[in-house]
Structures are given as C-alpha cells and as structure tokens.
Amino acid sequence: MISVENLSKQYGATTVVDGVSMVIERNSITVIVGTSGSGKSTLLRMINRLIEPTRGRVLIDGHDTTGEPAHLLRRRIGYAIQGHGLFPHRTVAENIATVPRLLGWDEARIRARVEELLLVFQLDPGAYAGAFPHQLSGGQQQRVGVARALAAEPAVLLMDEPFGALDPIIRAKAQDDLLDIQRRFGTTIVLVTHDMDEAFRLGDHVAVMSHGRLLQYDRPAVLLTRPADPFVSRMTGVSDRAMRLLSLTTAGEAALPGVSEGPAVAAAASLREVLSELLWRGADSAVVMDADGTRRGYLTIAAILERGRPG
Amino acid sequence: MSVRTALTVPRLRRLDPLGALLAGAGAVAAVFLPFVVLKSNRIVPGDPRGLLDALPAWGALGCQAVLICAAIAALGVSNARVRLGAALLGVAAVALAVAAAGDALTPAGNKVVRVAPGAGFWVLLMCLGLMATDAVTRMRPGPGLRVLFLALSIVVAGLALAHGTFDHLSVMREYAVNADRFAREARQHVWLALGSLAAAVLVALPIGILCHRVPRLRSGVLGTLNVIQTIPAIALFGILMVPLAALAAAVPLAAALGIRGIGAAPAAVALFLYSLLPIAANTVAGLKRVPRAAVEAARGMGMTSWQILTGIELILALPVILTGIRIVLVQNIGMVTVAALIGGGGLGTFVFQGIGQTAIDLVLLGAIPIVALAFSAAVVLDALAEVLDRARQ
Amino acid sequence: MPGMAAILRLAALALLLGFLLMPQSFAPLFTPLTQYGAPPIYDQGNLLTLALAHLGVVCCAAAASTLVAVGLGILVTRPSGAQFLPLSRTLVNIGQTFPPVAVLAVTVPLVGFGEKPTLIALFAYGLLPIFENTIVGLQTCPPQVLEAASGMGMSARQRLLSVELPLALPLILEGIRLSLVINVGTATIGSTVAAKGLGEVIIAGLLSNNNAFILQGGLVTGLMAILLYDALAGLERRICRTAHLE
Structure with a gap:
C-alpha cells in the first residue's frame, strides 16, 4: 500500500504538484491521467524520489520513503518510462540484470530470473538474451524495458507513459500483456498517461490531475457516472460516455443465467464489443461462452443498454 | 515570513x-x-x-x-x-x-x-x-564588449610602452637594441600569417563547395588535406625548400619575384597548405548545416544554382566557415614562429636566437607579441563568428 | 575497397618499420638529395631510438592531457561543478591559442632544456579536443537512458561509470586521436630545446643543408601520425561496433 500524504512540489514560485493525498491499494493498477503540465509525472517521480517533494511525504507499507538513501529505495521500486531508456551498449540480458546486479544477486539467480522474464514477455531467450536493444523492434524494446523494471521482483512498479511511443496495434497488445503480468506477479502498478482510453482500459482506480491538483480519484465507472468536476467530465468525454461505461464491464460479468438463441461471444469481451457485434449481425441476443467452451449465460440488447445508464 | x-x-x-x-x-x-x-x-x-x-x-x-x-x-x-x-x-x-x-x-x-x-x-x-x-x-559579455575590452587593453599597454614605463626592464632593453629588426620581423610575421590565410581561403572555399556538391570527392579530397596536416611543420618547411630552390634555379622570373629555397617562400607555401583542411572541412560542414527546406524553397522560387549558392547557402554557412578561418589564423600565428628556422623571418627569429644564446629576455621579446597576436586574433574572430551566428537566427 | 585500405595500411607500416630498422638499405633513394657527398641517411643517432623517444613523449603528454581533460570534463558536467564550465572552457581554449613554440620558449627557463618543456607544451596544446569531446559525449547521452539509470537506483557514481562514460567513450577516443595526431607533428619542435625525438633529424638537416635528413624526419613523423590516426580510428569503430552504439 502506498500512502501519498499532502504531497507538494514547488519550483520557485510555480507549484507543479499541489497538496495531493491518495492511498494506492496493494496489487492493483492505479492510473494517473492528465494533460501535459498537469503534474502527473512529477507526482510519480516523487514516489521513488527522483524528485524530492517540497512538502508532504510518501509511505510505502507504512514506512516513510525518506527513511533510506534514495538510490536504495529506487532499487526496490520498478521504473519504466516512455521510449524504454534501455542501455544501448548492453545486451538485453545485461539490461534486464541491471537492478539484480546492483542488489548483488548471485549469477545463477540472475540468469534464471532473466530467462523467466524473457519467457513471460514472449521473447525467446536463445534469440534475444544476447541481442542489443537497437536490434529489436519498438514493441520488443518496450517489453524489455518493462521486464528490466520487474527484474528484482519489486512490489511496486512505476510507469511513466510506458506505451507512448508505440503504434496503436502494438500498444493494445502491450496493454493486454501488462494486465496479464499484473495478475501473474501481483505487482502494485502506478501508471501515468495522458490517454483516457488507456486509463479506463488498465486502471482499477483512475486519478485525474489538472494544474498540479488531484481532481478526482476513484473507480473508472464512478468517474463516468459521477464526475466531481467539469474538467473530469471533459476528460472522460461526454459524447461517448455511455459506450465507455459499457467497455468497463465484461460479458461474463453481465451474463444473465439461462439459455438463448444468437451468436456466441467470449466472456472476456466487453459489453461494448458485444453490442457492436449484435448490431452488426442484426441479432437481439448472444450466448456468452467461457474460454473453455462452456456456456456462461446469455445477453440481450436491452440488458446491455440497461448497463449503459448511470446509477 | x-x-x-x-x-x-x-x-x-x-x-x-x-x-x-x-x-x-x-x-x-x-x-x-x-x-x-x-x-x-x-x-x-x-x-x-x-x-x-x-x-x-x-x-x-x-x-x-x-x-x-x-x-x-x-x-x-x-x-x-x-x-x-x-x-x-x-x-x-x-x-x-x-x-x-x-x-x-x-x-x-x-x-x-x-x-x-x-x-x-x-x-x-x-x-x-x-x-x-x-x-x-x-x-x-557580448561580442562587441569583448572586442572593446581587447581594444582598451591594447591601448593601455601601447600607451605604457610608448611612455617608456617599462624601459628599464630586461625585455625592453632587448627591444631597445633590436627596435628596427623588431618592427620588420613583426610585420613579416603578420604578413606571413595573413597572406597564407587569404590565399588558402581563395582556394579552400571552392574546394569545400565542390566537395559539398559532389559527395564522391569528399572523402578523397579531405583525406588528402588531412594527410598534409600530419606532416610536422618543420619538415614541411624543409621539404618545400627543395622544389622551390629548383624552381628559382630553373625560372629566372621566379627568382626575381623573391622565390628561393630558403626564406619566406617555403614557409608561406607550407602555411597555405596547412590552412586548406580546416577551411575546406568547415565549408563542407557549414553547407551541410543549411536547411534543405531553404534550398528547396529558393529553387522553387526560380533562383539559379549560383544565386542559391551566393545568396543563401554561403550566407547561412558563414559562421561555421569563419570558425575554420579562426582556427587557421591562430594556428598560423603560432606556426610562423617555426619559419624562423628556415630563414623565413617573423618573431620566431628572436625566440630561436634567444634559445640559442640562452638569453631568456630575447625569447620573451619574440614570444610575448606572438601570444598577444594569437589571443587578439582569437577574440576578434570569435566575436565576428558570434555576431554572424546571431544575425542568422 | 576495404582490401585496398588494408594493403595501404600494411604497406605504410612495412615502410616505416623497414626504414627504422634498416635505414641504410634506403640510402640509394636519398643520395640524389644530398650534395658534396653528405651522408644520405641520418648518422648522428639511431633512428629507431629517436622514433621511440618521440612516440614516448607524445604518449606521455597525451596520457596527461587525457587524465586532466576527461577529469575536468566529468567535473564540469556534474551539477556541483557546472559553475566551472565556462572558466574551464576558456582555460582549455587558451591552452591551444598559446603557440607551442612560445610555451617551449617560456618554460625552458623554468624547467630547463630537454623533454620537460616539450611535455608541457604538448600537454597544454592537446587538452582542447579531448575536453570538448568529453563534454559533448557526456552531454549528449540520451536523457531517457540517464533517467532509467537513476530510476533503477544507480548511484551518481555507478551511473557515471557504467552508463555515461561507456556511452561517451567513442567521442572521448576521437578527441584523444585528434590530440595525439596533432602532437606527433608538434613534438618535432621539441628538438629545438634538446628533447630527444625525430625533430632532431629535421633540424640536423636544416643546419647542415641536407635535404635527405629533412625528408627522412618528415616522412617518418608523417607516417607515424597517419598510422596512429588510422589505428585509433579502427579501435573507435571496433568499440562502437561491439558496444552497438550509433
């Protein structure tokens, strides 16, 4: 659990982050979203003390982060940034091994961990361990960047626009991978982005920032249905907020018990996708199937529309 | 609070x-x-x-x-x-x-x-x-102020020397003995440094432009000029004495013009050769720095190749070319000193005579003006390059 | 083309070594340049010894310049030393504006004749390229890479040693190469203040009007400079390749 208490950062007369307090739950993904200059990156960088706060403090599992030298703190916290920041003069394996080496792990353990991570990130260790960053594609570089951040099994992973440099298709894949990784390792992830779709797709909780202040910090559905501020509703988008709301629920969660006619849809698909499928096919109802092929239940257009209304 | x-x-x-x-x-x-x-x-x-x-x-x-x-x-x-x-x-x-x-x-x-x-x-x-x-x-300080500061220092030093403030110091004693020669050698020093620079600009600028326009030539031409730079100054002075002596012996007109194996001619030629690389290389670098869009736009407006070169490319490349000229001038002022070894004259005459006689006062009589000249040249040309660079932006 | 370059390189090296080890076998080539039966090959000292002494002085000076210039470059690119950047730059520039002959001349009364004035002159003259390249190399490290290094918990020292310096290495090496090559030529003037080196051969030629000596000294120095330039450029390319920079 990360507690941010009344955190502020001032440069001279300008206040970049202004009295932000928030509690980030363990084993969840929290997305901080805002326009450029909103202070979101500064807030993130104060958590691992790349920037020292002017006022306020950060507690990780109850311990004040100023209780140890900043560089030792950072070795316990994963950090991934836009454009990956891989060391161009080191191989993929050496890049991933950076923090374990700093922590003095023995070589056998490092080798095992590097191999494990490469497999998790769908990179064949035989082909990629000895490769240099410039020999990889953009998506692969980004995956190595995240693998490197996770190498020392940090409980907390901070990510600053990690997918900003990727094209839309690779980005969607990277986002799915991140959700898988989070489930697998149970890492507490704090991610900064300016992309609201990304925030809704990834975040268990979303924090909206503007001009250094935290405007609202809640579950995505609450942000849509009860925005605390005109800026928040502008950020979340008025014109397609019903569709956004539908995209937050999966067919499996909304499935009604019973049997019905109609095309089969996956339980993992969002209601938005199911609605689109039904409209396209001209059908009224769909059968919800689990990944293993068993029936979960059914959905009708009316039932889906019901979920697209606030309250 | x-x-x-x-x-x-x-x-x-x-x-x-x-x-x-x-x-x-x-x-x-x-x-x-x-x-x-x-x-x-x-x-x-x-x-x-x-x-x-x-x-x-x-x-x-x-x-x-x-x-x-x-x-x-x-x-x-x-x-x-x-x-x-x-x-x-x-x-x-x-x-x-x-x-x-x-x-x-x-x-x-x-x-x-x-x-x-x-x-x-x-x-x-x-x-x-x-x-x-x-x-x-x-x-x-801005470029103007730096040049002003330099000018003031020169005026103050000049007044003190003219007034005779330092006349009882050893260096000025040497000067008093060598006053006529000093004026002659100082003129010769400046003349050799500037003359070889001027000739080098006339030749190296077209070479640089050519290398820019015809990339195939670039590595060969610049590589050759680079090789010339690796030959030590004394040796190049010496080596040039041979062909120039032969030229003077074979062509009476050359001899009448003062070209002979020993003296200023080999020094001038050597300095000229050394000066080619920095100017040519900086011309290429400066032209490379010209934004393609500016050249495209000029072509689109119907300017001829010559108009583009003189009206746009060279103007935009000038600060970098000037940096090359600064390197050459400062380098030449230092290298002319060595010309004294082959009878080329210049302030180096005093330096080497002084070393030969272990008379440090005589060494300083040559060395102090050389250093002052090199500094002044560096300050003035740096200021000029900065002014041009600012005007460009 | 690379085959051609390798052949030229080997030929130059063979020529240099051949001349230094068996100078007398080149005598017929130089005889036409001499007059009144003067010796065609330098006979007042061993050419190989002189070449090695020459190289020794140049390398010592380059080592000292490298140590000081890289150290200074590192200092002024740290936040704590940033205030010294303008002054250091001015001083290093002055080092190259000061003509080496003038440095020789004014240091002789302080340290005496011999190698020392030459070392000082070459040291001061060679600082600039190394210093400037060190600074450019350190200042142009990709900011994301530095950010990632700090973000992962490297201390300032670890970041410098394992990220910044390796990334700046090719540029630093280039600076050392420029400095070395300038100084191989410049070191010949050291012989005017009795430093051992190839300048001795040239000056002996100038004094005795023996063109063969002048040409020998010049050619050996030039060949050494070119081979050194070429070898260091090769080393840089190799480091870039193995480190996969650019």
Whole structure:
C-alpha cells in the first residue's frame, strides 16, 4: 500500500504538484491521467524520489520513503518510462540484470530470473538474451524495458507513459500483456498517461490531475457516472460516455443465467464489443461462452443498454 | 515570513573555491618567490629580489595593499564586476611595481645590468589574469564588449610602452637594441600569417563547395588535406625548400619575384597548405548545416544554382566557415614562429636566437607579441563568428 | 575497397618499420638529395631510438592531457561543478591559442632544456579536443537512458561509470586521436630545446643543408601520425561496433 500524504512540489514560485493525498491499494493498477503540465509525472517521480517533494511525504507499507538513501529505495521500486531508456551498449540480458546486479544477486539467480522474464514477455531467450536493444523492434524494446523494471521482483512498479511511443496495434497488445503480468506477479502498478482510453482500459482506480491538483480519484465507472468536476467530465468525454461505461464491464460479468438463441461471444469481451457485434449481425441476443467452451449465460440488447445508464 | 527573513542573521558566505585557490597561490608567490631578478648582464643567472627588497617601502606597501584587496575580492565578493575591477587593479599594481623595480634597481646610465621579472611576478600575473578571465566569463559579455575590452587593453599597454614605463626592464632593453629588426620581423610575421590565410581561403572555399556538391570527392579530397596536416611543420618547411630552390634555379622570373629555397617562400607555401583542411572541412560542414527546406524553397522560387549558392547557402554557412578561418589564423600565428628556422623571418627569429644564446629576455621579446597576436586574433574572430551566428537566427 | 585500405595500411607500416630498422638499405633513394657527398641517411643517432623517444613523449603528454581533460570534463558536467564550465572552457581554449613554440620558449627557463618543456607544451596544446569531446559525449547521452539509470537506483557514481562514460567513450577516443595526431607533428619542435625525438633529424638537416635528413624526419613523423590516426580510428569503430552504439 502506498500512502501519498499532502504531497507538494514547488519550483520557485510555480507549484507543479499541489497538496495531493491518495492511498494506492496493494496489487492493483492505479492510473494517473492528465494533460501535459498537469503534474502527473512529477507526482510519480516523487514516489521513488527522483524528485524530492517540497512538502508532504510518501509511505510505502507504512514506512516513510525518506527513511533510506534514495538510490536504495529506487532499487526496490520498478521504473519504466516512455521510449524504454534501455542501455544501448548492453545486451538485453545485461539490461534486464541491471537492478539484480546492483542488489548483488548471485549469477545463477540472475540468469534464471532473466530467462523467466524473457519467457513471460514472449521473447525467446536463445534469440534475444544476447541481442542489443537497437536490434529489436519498438514493441520488443518496450517489453524489455518493462521486464528490466520487474527484474528484482519489486512490489511496486512505476510507469511513466510506458506505451507512448508505440503504434496503436502494438500498444493494445502491450496493454493486454501488462494486465496479464499484473495478475501473474501481483505487482502494485502506478501508471501515468495522458490517454483516457488507456486509463479506463488498465486502471482499477483512475486519478485525474489538472494544474498540479488531484481532481478526482476513484473507480473508472464512478468517474463516468459521477464526475466531481467539469474538467473530469471533459476528460472522460461526454459524447461517448455511455459506450465507455459499457467497455468497463465484461460479458461474463453481465451474463444473465439461462439459455438463448444468437451468436456466441467470449466472456472476456466487453459489453461494448458485444453490442457492436449484435448490431452488426442484426441479432437481439448472444450466448456468452467461457474460454473453455462452456456456456456462461446469455445477453440481450436491452440488458446491455440497461448497463449503459448511470446509477 | 517577512519577520523571519528580517530576523535572519546574514551568515558568512561560503568562500569562493576558485578565489581561494588563486588567493592562496598568489600569497605564496608574493611571499616566497622572487618578484624580480637582478642580473649583472643579459646571460648570467641573476640575484633574486623580493617585493620589499626591490621597491621603495611606500611602493611595496602600496602594491601589497592592492593585492590584499584583490585577494579579499577573490575570496568573498560574488559580484563579477567588482571581481574584474579588483583583478585589473591588481594587474596594474604588479605591472607598475615591476616597472618601478626596474627603475629603482638599475644604476643610472648602466646599460649592462638587467632587471627581469621573476617567478613571483609571473605567478601573480597569472593568478590575477585567471581571476579577471573568470570574472569576464561570469559576466558573459557580448561580442562587441569583448572586442572593446581587447581594444582598451591594447591601448593601455601601447600607451605604457610608448611612455617608456617599462624601459628599464630586461625585455625592453632587448627591444631597445633590436627596435628596427623588431618592427620588420613583426610585420613579416603578420604578413606571413595573413597572406597564407587569404590565399588558402581563395582556394579552400571552392574546394569545400565542390566537395559539398559532389559527395564522391569528399572523402578523397579531405583525406588528402588531412594527410598534409600530419606532416610536422618543420619538415614541411624543409621539404618545400627543395622544389622551390629548383624552381628559382630553373625560372629566372621566379627568382626575381623573391622565390628561393630558403626564406619566406617555403614557409608561406607550407602555411597555405596547412590552412586548406580546416577551411575546406568547415565549408563542407557549414553547407551541410543549411536547411534543405531553404534550398528547396529558393529553387522553387526560380533562383539559379549560383544565386542559391551566393545568396543563401554561403550566407547561412558563414559562421561555421569563419570558425575554420579562426582556427587557421591562430594556428598560423603560432606556426610562423617555426619559419624562423628556415630563414623565413617573423618573431620566431628572436625566440630561436634567444634559445640559442640562452638569453631568456630575447625569447620573451619574440614570444610575448606572438601570444598577444594569437589571443587578439582569437577574440576578434570569435566575436565576428558570434555576431554572424546571431544575425542568422 | 576495404582490401585496398588494408594493403595501404600494411604497406605504410612495412615502410616505416623497414626504414627504422634498416635505414641504410634506403640510402640509394636519398643520395640524389644530398650534395658534396653528405651522408644520405641520418648518422648522428639511431633512428629507431629517436622514433621511440618521440612516440614516448607524445604518449606521455597525451596520457596527461587525457587524465586532466576527461577529469575536468566529468567535473564540469556534474551539477556541483557546472559553475566551472565556462572558466574551464576558456582555460582549455587558451591552452591551444598559446603557440607551442612560445610555451617551449617560456618554460625552458623554468624547467630547463630537454623533454620537460616539450611535455608541457604538448600537454597544454592537446587538452582542447579531448575536453570538448568529453563534454559533448557526456552531454549528449540520451536523457531517457540517464533517467532509467537513476530510476533503477544507480548511484551518481555507478551511473557515471557504467552508463555515461561507456556511452561517451567513442567521442572521448576521437578527441584523444585528434590530440595525439596533432602532437606527433608538434613534438618535432621539441628538438629545438634538446628533447630527444625525430625533430632532431629535421633540424640536423636544416643546419647542415641536407635535404635527405629533412625528408627522412618528415616522412617518418608523417607516417607515424597517419598510422596512429588510422589505428585509433579502427579501435573507435571496433568499440562502437561491439558496444552497438550509433
């Protein structure tokens, strides 16, 4: 659990982050979203003390982060940034091994961990361990960047626009991978982005920032249905907020018990996708199937529309 | 908040680290090293004299007072103007002190006794010079101001020399003996440096443009010029003596024009050859820096290739080309010195004669003007390049 | 083309070594340049010894310049030393504006004749390229890479040693190469103040009007400079390749 208490950062007369307090739950993904200059990156960088706060403090599992030298703190916290920041003069394996080496792990353990991570990130260790960053594609570089951040099994992973440099298709894949990784390792992830779709797709909780202040910090559905501020509703988008709301629920969660006619849809698909499928096919109802092929239940257009209304 | 600020007692500021170093070195030099050296003639080793032994009491005390003020400014004053003022006052004080020591220690009418500035003087001058340099760098003066500052320094130094302030110092004694030759060799020095530069600009500029337009030529041409640069200056001077001697022997007109194997001709040719690479390479680099869009737009508006070159590309490349010219000029001023070894004249004549006779005063008579020339050239051309670069943006 | 370059390189090296080890076998080539039966090959000292002494002085000076210039470059690119950047730059520039002959001339009375004045002159003259390249190399490290290094918990020292310096290495090496090559030529003037080196051969030629000596000294120095330039450029390319920079 990360507690941010009344955190502020001032440069001279300008206040970049202004009295932000928030509690980030363990084993969840929290997305901080805002326009450029909103202070979101500064807030993130104060958590691992790349920037020292002017006022306020950060507690990780109850311990004040100023209780140890900043560089030792950072070795316990994963950090991934836009454009990956891989060391161009080191191989993929050496890049991933950076923090374990700093922590003095023995070589056998490092080798095992590097191999494990490469497999998790769908990179064949035989082909990629000895490769240099410039020999990889953009998506692969980004995956190595995240693998490197996770190498020392940090409980907390901070990510600053990690997918900003990727094209839309690779980005969607990277986002799915991140959700898988989070489930697998149970890492507490704090991610900064300016992309609201990304925030809704990834975040268990979303924090909206503007001009250094935290405007609202809640579950995505609450942000849509009860925005605390005109800026928040502008950020979340008025014109397609019903569709956004539908995209937050999966067919499996909304499935009604019973049997019905109609095309089969996956339980993992969002209601938005199911609605689109039904409209396209001209059908009224769909059968919800689990990944293993068993029936979960059914959905009708009316039932889906019901979920697209606030309250 | 305001109450707290008002109540805060001003703490002693941290000592300036560079100032501490300079003040320390200066103090050691002032106390332990000889300020001047008194020699019974121009070649024998001399008798070291401290500041107090060399000057009347009031003069020594005055000089020391100014130096202590400069040291205090170096240690604790952060205002760059004050630091510069203090450093310049210090320079004036040690210069006047060394001149006064020359007057005081030279028996009236004696032309053999030499009073030379000692290690203490040189170290003090270096410390004060560094302090002034540091202050000027902190003030970040514009190009105009830098040239003005240089001009003022030249005027002050010129007035002091014309007035005869330093006439009793050993270097000026050497000058008095060699005054006619000095003027001639100085002219020759400047002439060789500038003449070879001008010729090199005329040749290297077209070479650079050609290399830019025809990339195939680039590595070959620049590589060849690079090889020329690796030949040591003395050797190139020497090697050129052979063909030029042959030319003079074979073509009477060449001999009539003053071309011969020994003397200024091989030096001029060698300097010209050395100058080609920096100018050509910088022309290529400068032209490469010209935005493609500007050239495309000019072509789109119907300018001819020649109009684009003279009206756009060369204008935009000028600051980089000028940087090349600055490198060449400073390099040439230094290298002309070596020309003295093959009878090419220039201020190097005094340097090598001095080394040969172990007469350090004669060495300094050549070396000090060479250094002053090189610095002045660097300051002026740097300023010019900066002005052009600013105008460009 | 690379085959051609390798052949040229080997030929130059063979020529240099052949001349230094068996100078007398080149005598017929140089005889036409001499007059009145003067010796065609330098006979007042061993050419190989002189070449090695020459190289020794140049390398010592380059080592000192490298140590000071890289150290200074590192200092002024740290936040704590940034205030010294303008002054250091000015001083290093002055080092190259001061003509080496003038440095020789004024240091002789302080340290005496011999190798020392040459070392000082070459040291001061060679600082600039190394210093400037060190600074450019350190300042142009990709900011994301530095950010990632700090973000992962490297201390300032670890970041400097394992990220910044390796990334700046090719540029630093280039600076050392430029400095070395300038100084191989410049070192010949050291012989005017009795430093051992190839300048001795050239000056002997100038004094005795023996063109063969002048040409020998010049050619050996030039060949050494070119081979050194070429070898260091090769080393840089190799480091870039193995480190996969650019």
